[in-house]
Amino acid sequence: MVDLTPNRGMTPIVQTIAGWTKGLVFLFGIYIVLFGHITPGGGFAGGVILALTFVLMTLCCGKESALRKMPMHIAAELDSVGALMFLVIAWLGVWSILGGTFFTNYIAKWNRGLPYHILSSGTIPLCNIAIAVKVAVSLFLVFTLLVMTRVIHKPNE
Amino acid sequence: MHYALVLMLFMIGLYGVVVKRNLIKIIISLIIMETAVNVFIVMVGYRSGGMAPIMQQTMATETFIRNSVDPLPQALVLTAIVIGLGVTALTISIAMRLYERYGTYDVREIRRLRG
Amino acid sequence: MLELTGVLLLFMVMAAIIAIETKDLLGAVISVTAVGFGSIIAFFYLRAPDVAIVPIVVEVVVLVILIRATLRAGLKTFIGNRPFFGYLVTVALLVVIFLAGIRVFGGLPAFGDPVVARIPDAPARAYIESGLEDTGATNVVTAVLLDYRAYDTLGEATVLFTSIVGAVAILRRKARKKPSDPEADEW
Numbered sequence: 214m215v216d217l218t219p220n221r222g223m224t225p226i227v228q229t230i231a232g233w234t235k236g237l238v239f240l241f242g243i244y245i246v247l248f249g250h251i252t253p254g255g256g257f258a259g260g261v262i263l264a265l266t267f268v269l270m271t272l273c274c275g276k277e278s279a280l281r282k283m284p285m286h287i288a289a290e291l292d293s294v295g296a297l298m299f300l301v302i303a304w305l306g307v308w309s310i311l312g313g314t315f316f317t318n319y320i321a322k323w324n325r326g327l328p329y330h331i332l333s334s335g336t337i338p339l340c341n342i343a344i345a346v347k348v349a350v351s352l353f354l355v356f357t358l359l360v361m362t363r364v365i366h367k368p369n370e
Numbered sequence: 371m372h373y374a375l376v377l378m379l380f381m382i383g384l385y386g387v388v389v390k391r392n393l394i395k396i397i398i399s400l401i402i403m404e405t406a407v408n409v410f411i412v413m414v415g416y417r418s419g420g421m422a423p424i425m426q427q428t429m430a431t432e433t434f435i436r437n438s439v440d441p442l443p444q445a446l447v448l449t450a451i452v453i454g455l456g457v458t459a460l461t462i463s464i465a466m467r468l469y470e471r472y473g474t475y476d477v478r479e480i481r482r483l484r485g
Numbered sequence: 486m487l488e489l490t491g492v493l494l495l496f497m498v499m500a501a502i503i504a505i506e507t508k509d510l511l512g513a514v515i516s517v518t519a520v521g522f523g524s525i526i527a528f529f530y531l532r533a534p535d536v537a538i539v540p541i542v543v544e545v546v547v548l549v550i551l552i553r554a555t556l557r558a559g560l561k562t563f564i565g566n567r568p569f570f571g572y573l574v575t576v577a578l579l580v581v582i583f584l585a586g587i588r589v590f591g592g593l594p595a596f597g598d599p600v601v602a603r604i605p606d607a608p609a610r611a612y613i614e615s616g617l618e619d620t621g622a623t624n625v626v627t628a629v630l631l632d633y634r635a636y637d638t639l640g641e642a643t644v645l646f647t648s649i650v651g652a653v654a655i656l657r658r659k660a661r662k663k664p665s666d667p668e669a670d671e672w
Binding site: 245249250251252253254255256257258261262264265268272292295296299300303315316318321325326328329333334335336337340341344347348351352354355356358359360362 | 534535538539541542543545546549550553554617619620621622623624626627628630631632635636638639642645646649652653656
């Protein structure tokens with residue numbers, strides 16, 4: 214066997230290819246998030262692609278590799294940060310100078326920007342980023358938890 | 371015709387939920403029902419010969435308004451898919467805990483051992 | 486194009502029947518993923534590229550989780566349904582529901598003729614017409630999701646957060662007894 218680290222993922226061929234591609238997949242996810250208001254995509258699609266990077270690392274190199282990049286407590290905090298970011302963006306609209314209602318697109322009222330440019334459509338890209346962080350970290354958390362859990366019958370417990 | 375096929379997919383999932391005894395089979399049936407509902411909601415907004423609801427720079431706005439499919443069901447389904455993943459993860463974790471407790475995925479065994 | 490969607494739906498129905506009726510649990514898990522990927526291609530044919538990107542990853546994650554729950558259990562497969570009479574009643578009831586559903590779906594607009602094309606006052610028509618002026622976003626689905634109907638997205642985030650917290654609470658190894666317990670933070 215060439216594999217020097219048993220029970221730590223797949224063969225070195227798969228691990229090397231995954232090491233090359235995981236950065237590209239992450240970059241593609243960021244692109245999908247940032248251009249979500251112009252092209253197909255958005256927070257949900259980009260978020261699940263960002264989570265796919267960690268799923269790839271977990272499947273190919275073992276869960277330690279993914280947990281080294283993003284430990285569990287940081288993931289749990291980022292989950293809350295994504296949700297809070299979305300709420301803060303929404304609450305700023307309640308401020309009467311900006312609009313007066315929840316979820317007002319106050320930046321678009323002030324300056325809509327040029328269509329087909331990345332700096333356009335007000336709060337929508339910011340909301341996209343918040344949703345992407347939330348979805349990506351949630352998916353990573355639940356995937357890692359379910360993969361880590363061993364299903365063993367323990368009748369005496 | 372198309373709606374009948376989607377309804378048949380939904381009924382297959384409902385049959386699995388009602389009849390099957392294995393917890394994993396029941397979760398699989400729930401996933402099938404969810405897929406059927408998502409496809410149905412997107413199908414309601416389809417316009418024959420239409421285009422995706424994304425504007426293009428080279429296209430006149432009038433053409434877009436006349437040809438675009440309904441964007442509202444797509445937006446609703448987009449959230450429903452992610453929620454479906456959360457629900458599936460929750461049900462699978464409950465099934466794993468039940469296996470740890472009872473040593474089987476059989477629904478009837480689990481029911482018999484209660485209390 | 487309509488025929489292709491019909492063929493895809495037929496494929497999904499067959500994969501669903503295999504997933505429900507096969508005795509091999511691993512085969513059932515792979516068949517349900519086939520249903521999901523069939524739905525992805527159907528989304529592309531139904532002109533919904535926004536929706537089609539998301540379930541690609543979701544299906545992969547569900548497949549891995551289900552295989553993990555199925556394989557490591559040292560699984561005893563068991564065959565058999567409910568007792569015969571109850572089974573018969575259930576199937577008869579499902580057939581009745583199916584026929585009633587066919588009648589109900591007959592009242593819907595025909596496939597390929599949505600509300601937005603028939604009624605001038607439909608809300609979706611306003612989104613299509615004035616989405617660019619109102620929000621500046623050229624992707625109308627994102628404009629609906631994060632501007633017109635952002636409450637829906639907020640509710641979705643809440644539901645996702647709740648379900649993840651529920652899964653974490655169920656799967657955590659030991660209950661947290663004392664806040665000062667050093668082992669309490671172990672996942």
